[in-house]
Amino acid sequence: MSEPQSSRANLSIGDVSELTGSSIDTIRYYERVNLMPEVERTSGGHRVYTDEHIRRLAFIRHSRALGLSLEQIRQVVDGTEGGSYSCEEWQSLLNLCAEGIVRQIDDLRTAERNLREMIDACGQAELPNCRVVERLLAGEIPQ
Amino acid sequence: MSEPQSSRANLSIGDVSELTGSSIDTIRYYERVNLMPEVERTSGGHRVYTDEHIRRLAFIRHSRALGLSLEQIRQVVDGTEGGSYSCEEWQSLLNLCAEGIVRQIDDLRTAERNLREMIDACGQAELPNCRVVERLLAGEIPQ
DNA sequence: AAACAAATCTGGAGCTACTCCATGTTCCGG
DNA sequence: CCGGAACATGGAGTAGCTCCAGATTTGTTT
Numbered sequence: 001m002s003e004p005q006s007s008r009a010n011l012s013i014g015d016v017s018e019l020t021g022s023s024i025d026t027i028r029y030y031e032r033v034n035l036m037p038e039v040e041r042t043s044g045g046h047r048v049y050t051d052e053h054i055r056r057l058a059f060i061r062h063s064r065a066l067g068l069s070l071e072q073i074r075q076v077v078d079g080t081e082g083g084s085y086s087c088e089e090w091q092s093l094l095n096l097c098a099e100g101i102v103r104q105i106d107d108l109r110t111a112e113r114n115l116r117e118m119i120d121a122c123g124q125a126e127l128p129n130c131r132v133v134e135r136l137l138a139g140e141i142p143q
Numbered sequence: 144m145s146e147p148q149s150s151r152a153n154l155s156i157g158d159v160s161e162l163t164g165s166s167i168d169t170i171r172y173y174e175r176v177n178l179m180p181e182v183e184r185t186s187g188g189h190r191v192y193t194d195e196h197i198r199r200l201a202f203i204r205h206s207r208a209l210g211l212s213l214e215q216i217r218q219v220v221d222g223t224e225g226g227s228y229s230c231e232e233w234q235s236l237l238n239l240c241a242e243g244i245v246r247q248i249d250d251l252r253t254a255e256r257n258l259r260e261m262i263d264a265c266g267q268a269e270l271p272n273c274r275v276v277e278r279l280l281a282g283e284i285p286q
Numbered sequence: 287a288a289a290c291a292a293a294t295c296t297g298g299a300g301c302t303a304c305t306c307c308a309t310g311t312t313c314c315g316g
Numbered sequence: 317c318c319g320g321a322a323c324a325t326g327g328a329g330t331a332g333c334t335c336c337a338g339a340t341t342t343g344t345t346t
Contacts, residue, residue: 067254
């Protein structure tokens with residue numbers, strides 16, 4: 001009677017999938033790797049979800065979109081649930097993440113630049129044999 | 144006596160690894176997935192490499208740095224060796240690649256923007272409880 | 287030549303973050 | 317009570333490596 005109303009949803013895995021946009025397989029996967037709170041079962045073994053699970057899934061999705069790995073998310077979840085994850089820890093984790101992302105962007109931009117050069121070089125030469133591929137194959141084009 | 148001088152190197156896999164910067168495991172892996180030309184063996188079974196292998200490895204490394212998948216590289220290698228890979232095909236492959244990279248960069252930039260917002264939000268509030276993590280955990284922060 | 291250490295061999299497992307599959311069981315409307 | 321949809325489980329597959337154990341080969345030293 002005094003249960004928190006917010007955890008009463010009683011949803012099937014299909015419902016949860018539609019609500020959150022995560023696939024059924026993904027939801028079960030998150031459970032298997034201990035990212036989800038415990039899930040009740042019907043007498044027949046079907047999973048029964050509550051609002052808490054919906055929120056956890058939303059958290060995972062948001063964090064993934066921020067570029068966090070499942071391992072990092074697990075750390076935050078465990079730390080926060082245990083009450084030990086401070087604001088500072090959270091910030092430094094996010095900062096680490098941001099650095100990684102900046103590095104990835106740099107790498108990709110370099111790749112794009114090289115790609116464009118390659119495409120241009122290929123287009124400028126007299127067709128049908130611009131030899132760019134051959135030179136690449138021969139290992140002549142570095143960087 | 145009239146062998147092409149350029150294919151005479153006679154290198155061990157360790158030598159090749161040092162020369163190219165690819166790990167021994169990676170070199171064997173490329174062989175297993177048919178990205179490398181045939182490799183001779185000593186009577187005892189050790190691999191013996193030539194300059195051709197060095198060039199192929201360089202090609203793979205450059206192409207990987209351009210963002211090509213091993214499957215795409217295989218296509219180019221096979222196509223070029225068979226003489227059937229034209230400049231146009233090569234260009235359209237590179238263009239496809241470039242599109243993918245642009246998409247990835249966009250995604251990463253979005254992630255970075257969101258991360259920065261999150262970090263700022265975490266920093267502005269009165270410590271020690273800025274509640275940003277809690278709100279995220281509760282699924283309240285979307286996008 | 288014998289001994290020894292370093293390098294190499296093979297096959298297989300493990301990683302991330304899912305996705306897909308076959309086969310079997312449960313749920314629910316009519 | 318029956319049929320079909322939804323669910324359960326275990327296992328395999330993806331990319332691109334990396335790492336491991338245990339056996340063999342190679343090259344150097346004595």
